[in-house]
Amino acid sequence: MLSTPSPHREQILATATRLFFEQGYTITGVNQIIAESSVARQTFYHHFPSKEALCAAYLDARGADWIEALRRAGNGRRSARGVARGLFGYVEELAIETHFRGCGMLNMASEFADAGSAVRERVRVHKSAQRALMRELFLPFGVDGPLTDQIHVLVEGAIAGAASLLNVEPIHDALKAAEGLLKKAGRDERR
Template structure:
């Protein structure tokens, strides 16, 4: 008997999610309707609803995809790091690179929060879970590196990440990136 293979997402589901993710990030979630997504993908409405219960489920999948991408980046950094200090270095550089290269229109989680103000909504729940994971990951890295008051430092680094993602969009990447790196290194206790 052969072991079960992990299920891959179907091509239509992946196409819908990829297209919706690009449109939601570039044009805003509420500014993009289901009809636009269907038009861009060439997928039928029945296929969309076979994979997603509705637009809200598609939005949740988009944010979960963003979350998983960041978790993957952090896991890869942890695997290549040679010390707890190096983990902190990789986190700071990774956040700066993400803000200045990949998320040049702000933070997808902050953007979603602005469009979905109800904290009990499924969209906001995904955002809250992501932020909790991010803060806990920073707390663990700071603690492993022997930093005093790691909880306050983790909170500060979360705030600095928010600032660099918004700042790169508003003020341009290079200056904001440089300021973020200097500030985050100082907070993390890096030389």
């Protein structure tokens, strides 16, 4: 069965992850994935019955990785402000590293127009999980749900803004905004 993780499958998925993110889905052909994975055509179609199936696997893997990385970036902080700094610091790091390629999930969604498609649904579930992660990270510091949702919007805006403007300014702006909102919330609470 699939209990043993096939190295071929992993290799194909790794190549696809790189190419889908760096180039985009439509523009990346299975021929290129096959060639750069150094596997045979049949091997590819054995593990993934179609390009779209590979896309689904890519979204699942990448989504989980991203959530985990974001959790690590926000964990172990001593304050809500610290969590925010961890999050946006990681976002900045990644933006520079990827040459402002933006969010892999959102980029994929932009290539699937139909809002009812399986891809869009997967992206929706992922972003929903990201939203829940914000709650999880800020909850220990008494930050309420509505505010964590607002910070989530700032994270999304930071990534999208950096990809548009090709620099890290929007990420800094987002962090400042998050700090402002947290400060305000603290002040309101003490009243």
